[in-house]
Amino acid sequence: MSFTDWLPLLMVCALGAMSPGPSLAMVLRHTLAGGRDSGLIAAWTHALGIGIYAALTVAGLSWMIQQQPLVFQGISLAGAAYLAWLGFQALSAKQGIAAKLASGESASRMEAARDGFAIAVLNPKILLFFVALFGPFVQASLHTGQQMTLIATPLVVDGLWYSLVALGLSHGAVLERLRRQAHWLDRISGVILIGLALKVVWGFVSG
Secondary structure, three states, X not given: OOHHHHHHHHHHHHHHHHOXXXXXXXXXXXXXXXXXXXXXXXXXXXXXXXXXXXXXXXXXXXHHHHHOHHHXXXXXXXXXXXXXXXXXHHXXXXXXXXXXXXXXXXXXXXXXXXHHHHHHHOOHHHHHHHHHHHOOOOOOOOOHHHHHHHHHHHHHHHHHHHHHHHHHHOOHHHHHHHHOOHHHHHHHHHHHHHHHXXXXXXXXXHO
């Protein structure tokens, strides 16, 4: 794979990571609730999930989706259920960031790792993104080094982007200002997560 072939892949991965959505809301929530370290843990466990999807796609995930559509549907619906659960937690008066901050409780690093990884692995949009993105690149003739480049590019780009988000938000003045608006973040992230879950389910119903 030449540099001119790799550069478009890098740009698309960067644009995909930077687009607002549930992943950004999740990193933001854990940075506010647990500080910089929780934000970084969420960022890199999310990147690990991205890397797993990239590796599976290179290994032939697109073939499995075509041959075993029920497996894909099961993964997608499980992901939708988890996203909806996270959304309802954010909207809950007792489970949101605002409630945790008001009680002096902070989100644990284990929660940050769990949510970072799960929101990547259980989001069917990410799966479809990689199937579409890697279509022009995945070939039987790819050698190991090229395959590792395909896998490492989205993993590293995703981890670095969300690390920048966590580091930028964890500065004292910025973090304190955002914490004062935590109830709005709860509502926005809850709506985003539930909306994505409903969109996944609607895709099966209307399809």
